[in-house]
Amino acid sequence: xxxxxxxxxxxxxxxxxxxxxxxxxxxxxxxxxxxxxxxxxxxxxxxxxxxxxxxxxxxxxxxxxxxxxxxxxxxxxxxxxxxxxxxxxxxxxxxxxxxxxxxxxxxxxxxxxxxxxxxxxxxxxxxxxxxxxxxxxxxxxxxxxxxxxxxxxxxxxxxxxxxxxxxxxxxxxxxxxxxxxxxxxxxxxxxxxxxxxxxxxxxxxxxxxxxxxxxxxxxxxxxxxxxxxxxxxxxxxxxxxxxxxxxxxxxxxxxxxxxxxxxxxxxxxxxxxxxxxxxxxxxxxxxxxxxxxxxx
Numbered sequence: 585x586x587x588x589x590x591x592x593x594x595x596x597x598x599x600x601x602x603x604x605x606x607x608x609x610x611x612x613x614x615x616x617x618x619x620x621x622x623x624x625x626x627x628x629x630x631x632x633x634x635x636x637x638x639x640x641x642x643x644x645x646x647x648x649x650x651x652x653x654x655x656x657x658x659x660x661x662x663x664x665x666x667x668x669x670x671x672x673x674x675x676x677x678x679x680x681x682x683x684x685x686x687x688x689x690x691x692x693x694x695x696x697x698x699x700x701x702x703x704x705x706x707x708x709x710x711x712x713x714x715x716x717x718x719x720x721x722x723x724x725x726x727x728x729x730x731x732x733x734x735x736x737x738x739x740x741x742x743x744x745x746x747x748x749x750x751x752x753x754x755x756x757x758x759x760x761x762x763x764x765x766x767x768x769x770x771x772x773x774x775x776x777x778x779x780x781x782x783x784x785x786x787x788x789x790x791x792x793x794x795x796x797x798x799x800x801x802x803x804x805x806x807x808x809x810x811x812x813x814x815x816x817x818x819x820x821x822x823x824x825x826x827x828x829x830x831x832x833x834x835x836x837x838x839x840x841x842x843x844x845x846x847x848x849x850x851x852x853x854x855x856x857x858x859x860x861x862x863x864x865x866x867x868x869x870x871x872x873x874x875x876x877x878x879x880x
Contacts, residue, residue, distance in 0.1 A: 586610040587792065588649035590636065590674070591656030591692075592629065593620035595748055597740070599785035600655055603822075607789055614641070614656065615864060616678050621846040636670055641676045641722075641875065646681040649690040652790055654678065659867035661837055663838060665717050679727035689734040690791050691724040695777055695802055695851040696741045696844070702808070702849040706800045710738075711759075722802075730799045737788060740804040741849065744872050745781040749786070753869075755841055757818055757878050766819035766826045769834045772812025774848035777804035780866035790860040801856040805864035808850035817870050821879040 587604055591597035592613030600610050606627050615621040616635035624631050634641020637655050646652050654675060658667040675691055682689050694711075697713060698704035710721045720736070727734040742752045760766040784803040791801050812828075822826035834842040856862060872878070 585650040585792075586612060586648070587611045588614070588652045588678075588729070590595040590614045590631065590654050591650075594655060595624045595678050595783055596743055596754070596784060598623070598627070600653060600709075600788045603782075603785040603789050603856045605629065609789075612645055614645060628815060636674045639673065642674055643675045643681055643853055644871070646678040649687070651690075652678050652682065653690045653792060655692050655788075657692065658877040661758045668717045673721045675720065675723035675727065676842040679723070679730065679732045682732050683727075684731050686733055687839055688792050688795060689724070689727060689732055690788060690795065691720050691734060691736050692735050693718070693720045693724075694736045694739045694741070695804060695847045696737070696847055698849070698851070701848050702850070704802075704849065705732070706802055706852075706855045711732030712728055725798070732878050733795075733797045735791055735797065735801065736770045736800045737791055737803060739784060740777040740779045740802075740851065741811075741844065741847070742778040743781050743803070744778060744785055744869050744877070745866070746877055748781070748878070752844065753818075753873065756814065756845075757822070759838060759841070760815075760818055760822055760824055763837060764817045765824050766822065767837055768815040768826070769829060769831060769842075769846050772815060773809055774811050774846060774872055775850045776811060776847070777849060777851035778806045778809050778869040779804040780864065780872075782866050783864035787856070787860065787862050790862055794860055799859075801860065802853035802854075804850055804851050804853050804869055805866075807852060809869050811845065813870060814873065817873040818879070821876060822875060
C-alpha cells in the first residue's frame, strides 16, 4: 500500500514512517522544508512537498495514495484556535479525495479530554470543547458520514521516547530547571495516561490495515501515571527538590501549561489491544525518565 503521511518528519510521524516501511508499505511523506525532505529521503520514503495550509498539496498527496495517515498538527499555542481550523480543513480536504474509494484515512486525536476525572474508553465520543477547539474527531466523523473509511487514533498526553523535545515531559523538565524545583499540583494524584512512540507507530499501521469506518483507538500503554510520580522522577534526575504547589501558584509556575498539569485523564486501551491484536512492548514512561531519556 502507498501511504500518504502528514507530519511525517515529526516525533511520532518519523516512527510511523519507519514502521510502515518495515512492514513493506510505500510512504509518501509530506515535507514543508528541505530538512524534512532530506530526513524522509534518508528513511527511504518518497517526498511530497507542501504543508497543512496548502490544501492543493494535500489533495494531490491523498490522490496519489492508497491510504492516508494524518499525524500532522501545527503546535502553535499562540494561535491555537486558528491551527485547529487548519487541522479541520486539512482533514476535510483529504477526506473529499477519498470519499467512496474504500481507501483508509487515520486521523489523530487525543485521549486527555475524552472523560476527565474518569476512565476514558474507546466507546466514548470526545466532546467538542470551545475552550480547547481541536476538531479532528468532528472532521473524521463527518468524513465517515460522507462515505470515507476514516478512523480515529487517540494519542495520550505523554507520547514518550528517545527524541522527544516538545512534548509534556520536556515541558515539565524545562520548567523544573528554570524554577529550581520539580512541581506537582495539590497531592499530585491526578493521572496522565502514557504510551511509547514506537508502540503508537505500530498501532497506526494496524489501524490503517484493519480499521472499520468510525472506529476509535487508544495508543496508551499505561492507564494512568500520577503527576506526582512524574515530578519525583524528574527531581531525582535533575537533582532538584520536589514540591507541591497550589492551583493558584500553578498558573504562575506553569503558565499556559497549568491546565494540563492539573488534568486527570486515566484511559483504557483494552478494546484497542484486543481489536487490533496490538501488543505494546516498549518501556513505560517512568522508566524512560529514570533512564535519562529526558535529562541525559
